[in-house]
């Protein structure tokens with residue numbers, strides 16, 4: 652039988668069994684009112700308004716679950732993902748992981764948490780150190796946790812096998828790989844410590860279309876076999892539908908709808924979700940001809956000067972007077988666990 656990271660002994664001698672199916676149990680990850688404000692760029696010597704890249708994100712993720720995070724470019728998906736793994740410090744809000752508040756843990760106290768919480772980046776060639784060998788890149792998270800170098804190298808070889816590469820690739824450098832192969836190295840690195848949650852930030856969008864499906868299939872297989880939870884950040888709503896259990900839709904730094912993927916895709920409650928989904932091509936040409944396209948007016952507003960009230964109101968076909976003044980909370984709507992931030996959600 653192939654070795655799997657979940658059965659690898661960890662640096663402290665323990666091993667991790669796949670997380671059980673925990674529907675209804677306390678979430679593995681719980682994010683409340685998460686905010687990230689960047690200083691605005693100075694223009695002509697004058698300070699610009701701060702950018703509220705993430706403006707109060709709430710979401711939960713259960714052990715072993717895959718949550719898709721979607722939304723237009725610039726809505727704050729990557730900033731959210733980076734805060735969850737503490738690569739970026741939140742301005743405010745809380746991140747609980749495994750029931751523990753990790754928002755303000757020191758780097759030293761974060762170290763043991765990091766083995767459970769890993770990230771795969773969008774562009775493997777930009778995110779893997781070009782001067783390091785693949786062996787070193789994959790072994791690094793293990794070395795940080797205290798695994799001796801020979802054992803870490805042996806595990807790197809097993810991990811390469813697990814992601815469909817070969818042990819003879821160990822001494823190569825990232826530029827000697829295609830994009831798809833390099834992303835497999837990035838995935839092997841993220842799996843090295845047998846994590847419980849991986850944040851995958853658009854893991855295939857920098858790859859050739861021809862290899863995207865292979866890498867998505869690999870992630871899906873590993874996630875299933877290893878019982879990982881996955882926060883899958885993506886532009887491609889068709890991939891999210893295939894891979895994820897639930898989906899969260901972001902707009903202008905906030906989650907505007909979250910729920911079971913079938914509920915959200917088949918009966919979107921928020922007008923923005925409806926518009927996003929109406930642009931996804933349908934495989935059946937007859938259905939494609941029949942369906943209604945909802946065109947959004949203009950570009951998304953800048954997070955440096957967000958609109959008052961509901962951030963979507965300047966583009967929303969359903970906007971009323973109250974939408975310009977009152978920000979809608981992310982309230983329960985329809986089936987259990989389904990929430991939407993809209994004063995007039997569709998409930999049919």
Ligand SMILES: Nc1ncnc2c1ncn2[C@@H]1O[C@H](COP(=O)(O)OP(=O)(O)OP(=O)(O)O)[C@@H](O)[C@H]1O
Nearest residue numbers: 689690702704723724725726727728729730731954
């Ligand atoms: N370091 C930074 N300094 C200033 N502004 C930033 C910084 N990082 C991100 N932003 C801004 O924050 C907002 C959210 O960016 P983010 O990269 O999180 O969006 P995204 O949803 O991941 O977009 P994409 O789909 O293009 O990857 C954008 O307006 C972006 O310009």
Ligand code: SF4
Nearest residue numbers: 961964967974993994
């Ligand atoms: S709150 Fe109003 S503007 Fe915002 S999405 Fe709902 S209907 Fe549209």
Ligand SMILES: [Mg+2]
Nearest residue numbers: 728729730853
């Ligand atoms: Mg991004």
